Amino acid sequence: MDYQNYVQMLKAMADPNRLKIIDLLSCGSLCACDILTHFDFSQPTLSHHMKVLQSAGIVTARKEGKWQHYTLRAEFIDQFKQGTDQLLADDGSCICRSDNCADCQASHSGKVVISNEKS
Template identity: 50%
Template sequence: MSQSYEENSKIIKAISDPNRLKIIDILSCGEKCACDILEHFDFTQPTLSHHMKVLMDCGLVNCRKEGLWSYYSLNSSNCNKLIIFLMNLVTDTNECICKDKSKCNCR
């Protein structure tokens, strides 16, 4: 697989939080200002900043600054790589971890 288990486990850990999953769902509609995202939650702006930092650090979310405002969007390329990794993980592919396909119990 092109991405390592370590890289992807970091991403999966980041999205294991239900608030972060909701943020990804919100951003799937397009770029949003932090204030627009915050409207969907009952927590403070510093808590949102923490969640956004985690999502940016693992590469799923991009941020651009415009004056005092922060605008967030999904990193589509990295989201697609995660989807492909997960699909390959649960599917018997040529990239199966088993070295000898004749003895592979992946089927």
């Protein structure tokens, strides 16, 4: 799998303020000024965060009069969950096996364990 898009989503989400914005938008669309009331930082800072979220494909913006309405993208929700499942599943799709690397088949001392147990 190509994790490029998934990493970009993770980077955008890996900020407590942006995560809170996503949480707010999970209830429905909001305009910038409404989002801003939930935070202590300045308006340009919010503008910056919304740009990051848009670049990562997490939210879309729709201008209506003076207001910018932000909405969580359904594609983001699908792609992020799918990427997570693909990353954490031991279904043979990991880099290790797809690369047919020697290390994973038989290591230097036979101590490397390839199994289904994750504990």
